[in-house]
Amino acid sequence: MAGGQLLSGRAGAGVSAVQLETAALRQPGPLTRIALVGNPNSGKSSLFNQLTGLNQKVGNFPGVTVDRKTGISQLTAQHRAEIVDLPGTYSLYPKSLDEKVITDLFYDKASPQYPDFVVVTVDASNLRRNLLLFTQLADMGLPTVLALNMMDVAEQHGVQIDIPALQQELGVPIIPMNARKGVGITALKIVMAQTLNAPTERFYEPEADLHPMLQQIREHFQLHNDYLALHYAHQYRHISLLTPEDRAYMQALTAQYGFEPMARQAQETIARYGRINEILLNCVSVTRTEQNEPYSNKLDKVLTHKVWGYLIFFGVLFLMFQAVFAWASYPMELIDQGVAWINGLIQTNFDGPLINLLTEGVLAGLGGVLIFIPQIALLFAFIAVLEETGYMARVTFMMDRIMRRFGLNGKSIVPLISGVACAVPAIMSARTIENRKDRIITIFVTPLMSCSARIPVYTVLIGLVVPDEAVLGVFNLRGFALMGLYLLGFFAAILSAWAMKLLLKTTERSYFIMEFPVYRWPRWKNVGITIVEKVKAFVFQAGKVILAISILLWVLASYGPGSAIEQAGERATTEARRQGLTLAEIDSRVASEKLEASYAGHFGHLIEPAIRPLGFDWKIGISLLTSFAAREVFVGTMSTIYSVGQDADQLTVQQKLAAEKDSNGQPFFTPARSFSLLVFYVFAMQCMSTLAATYRETKGWKWPMLQLFYMTGLAYFSSLLVYQLMK
Known part of the structure; x- marks a missing residue:
């Protein structure tokens, strides 16, 4: 075959000096397009x-990509x-939307995205299962390289x-x-740099x-081999x-x-x-x-027990929610005090609009961010470790038992748990769900899971009304409250799914098949990369929006129609002096009246x-x-609103x-008001990116709009109930 002698030996070995020299002397040419294909995990x-070197997200469970x-x-x-x-x-017979991405690419040889050749990654410890996909790609007439991965696992077995x-x-x-x-990466790169022909073996x-x-079929569509024509016969209803x-x-x-597609596909699989x-x-x-039962199986008997x-x-x-509150409290306090100190330092030494x-x-x-x-x-960090170790796949299996009763299946738990981080990629991950009804329901309810963007709201409001006390000498009461909010979102999600199960009718059968990856020690480099990338995305994406909104809010809160702000300040000063208030109380009253008279106040x-x-x-x-x-943005907005015109720049957001006082001089953020606001944010659909992701995945505005109205209505009436009962 063209492409030099075949490589052999242990991982990374078998590449001759002649091959290295030949590859290095190649002249620059058109950019080669190489597709990576393989079984999940x-x-x-x-x-x-x-x-x-892009450090794409890697997880030890199926469905990451x-x-x-x-x-x-x-x-x-x-x-x-x-x-x-x-x-x-x-x-190559797709059963879900994410698998259809592959067939859309490989069925159209005229497409500019069609790969020059394919690298098939296979698990060396499970060749029998992995080679099925390879043989299909080879018969499709695609030049192919086999990356025999996980050689260390194979040797262990x-x-x-x-x-x-x-x-x-x-x-x-x-x-x-x-x-x-x-x-073995160097050896693979050298082979990838060569010109490869399609395999002659069928x-x-x-x-x-x-x-x-x-x-x-070949003549009608001008196809290059019989096996591709056979796939057209199988998949013509779904070929884009x-x-x-x-x-x-x-x-x-x-x-x-x-x-008969089903019978023919079964015959082909058996023959392969x-x-x-x-x-x-x-x-x-x-x-x-193995003389003894594999270690993973022993662990699974406990970790997947009913x-x-x-x-x-x-x-x-x-443990995760306790850590989010307890372990993070000291660095959070340092950051908050640092921002307040910088603010106070600037205002002490400089002045002006x-x-x-x-x-x-x-x-x-x-x-506030x-x-x-x-x-x-x-x-x-917790989510990355759960993925890296392979535990997340076990959670998916366990939750299938519960999810099916509510109109979902085990694969729905991956988007739901991912929704704790961010709803946008979580909604995209629902593509792995084969059944359309289950997929639509999962997409619809995933935003009810409390994402990381809600943490700032939860943290500030819980800190206002929940005492910072230990329970049983170890656990933090605020950690309990935070976990309660997350569980509230989860129960709302599965109950909403149950209601949709009754409303949506379909004859499509749902099934759940998942391969358990072996347990592995986390790759701490990947965990670190995940933390850095997610924090960076949170800070910069949220920061851009908050910066723009904060500037706009400051303008709206600092200026008003005509001379409304000046007149409000004069009235407040006169009234405060008449009441005999102190100088600090007068300044606070004036600042509050001016804010109320501003454009933001009117709105x-x-x-x-x-x-x-x-x-x-x-x-x-x-x-x-x-x-x-x-x-x-809520916390940033509140911080800006309560900073404008007030001598509060050296206070933290929570302070x-x-x-803040109400009209009777009592604390404004009472337990009733705070919990009402917390419940509102558990349920409210307040993320334009999530709506955009739902639109993309459902191919229309029907489900995003239903999502918006349902979640907003649920948030409003739940918040109303909490406040009226608690006040």
Whole structure:
């Protein structure tokens, strides 16, 4: 075959000096497009990270990659390639939207996105299952390289692979490697820099009675081989590039020949596994058998137990929320005091409108975001460790038992748990759910899971009304309150799913199949990368919105129509002096009256009648509206609102809210009002990005609008109930 001698030996070995020199002397040419394909959990995303350095999200459970991702890899000094990371799949017969991404790419050879060749990543410890996809791609006529990943796991299991013999049988280059540790990457890059031909070996030949039909399909669509034509016969209803006329032609043709897709696919799968078994019998041996039950199986008996499994999972969540409050409290306090100190220092040494804008607008708003970096970092650290160890897949399996009763399935738990971090990628991950009804319900209810953007709201309000006390000498009472809010969102999600299950009718059957990855020690580098990337995204994405809104709010809160603000200040000063208030009380009264007379005050009073039954005033109303851009904007808005014109710049966000008084001089943020606001934020759909993600995944505005109205209505009436009962 063209592409040099086949590689052999242990991982990373088998590349001659001649090959290295030849590859290095290649002249720059067009950018080669290389697709990475493999079974879920075969190390494909780890390989993508090693090749591109993009540090794409990697998790030790199926369903991490739900869309194709691209990056550039420097293969040799003279050769670069575009690497496309595709979702994990077990075969070329798609059963979910994420798998359809692959077939859409490989069925259209005329597409500019069509790859020059494919790297198939396989789990060396489970070759029989992994080679099914490889044989399909080879029969599709795609130039292919086999990345024999997880060689260390295979060795641990006593699996010995005769790589030269396997190369001879498969007819493609094989690179033994360990993508987690970067072993074999250099050898793979060298092979990828070469010109490869399609494999000449064929692993499955369609039955003779299908040849006339396949020939007509090939001629009609100008296809290059019979196996691709066979896929057109199987998948024509779902192939994106076909027109309605093409589908009508295929429907008539398959009916003419009495083509039965399910029976033919079963025959093909059986035939392929028969061929794979023959190959492995000659190339693979097991030098030792497990004398004892594998360690993963022992752990699974406990961690997936119908009683202990749920208790352990509940304990893990409990630990996570305790950590978010207890462990993060000291760095949060330092950040908050640092921002307040900088604000006070600037105001002490400088003066003027621009200084007021900087301290009362920009720094006050951004300070409301920076303080929550420790909590966001801890949350994502826990989620990353759960993914890395393989525990998340077990949680998915356990929750299938519960989810099915509420119109969902086990795969729904992946978006729901991911929603604790951010609803946008969580909604995208619902593509792995094959059943459309289950997928729509999962997308609809996922935003009810409390995302990381809600943490700033929860933290400030819990800190106002929940005592910082220890329970049983170890646990923090505020941690209990935080976990309660998350559980409230979860129960709302599954109850909403149950209601939708009754409303949506479908004849499509739902099933759940998932492979358990082996337990692994977390790759702390990946955990660290996840924390840095997520915190950076939180700070910069939220920071941009908060910066813009804080500046706008400061302007609206500092100026008013005509001379309204000056007149309000004079009236407040006269009234305060008449009442004999102190100088500090007079300044506070004047600042409050001026704010109320500003443009922001007028706007807040306009919407106040609608939210007054919830216990909210016009200041909270402004914050509710601005936080529709992003939930975390609420705290930044409140910080800005309570900073404008007041001598509060050296106070923390929580101290500003605690100092707020009502018309009777009592603390404004009472337990009733605070819990009403907390419940509102548990349920409210206040994220434009989430609505956009729902629109993208459902291909229309029907479900995003239903989502918006349902969640807003649920938030309003739940908040109303809480306030009226508690006040």
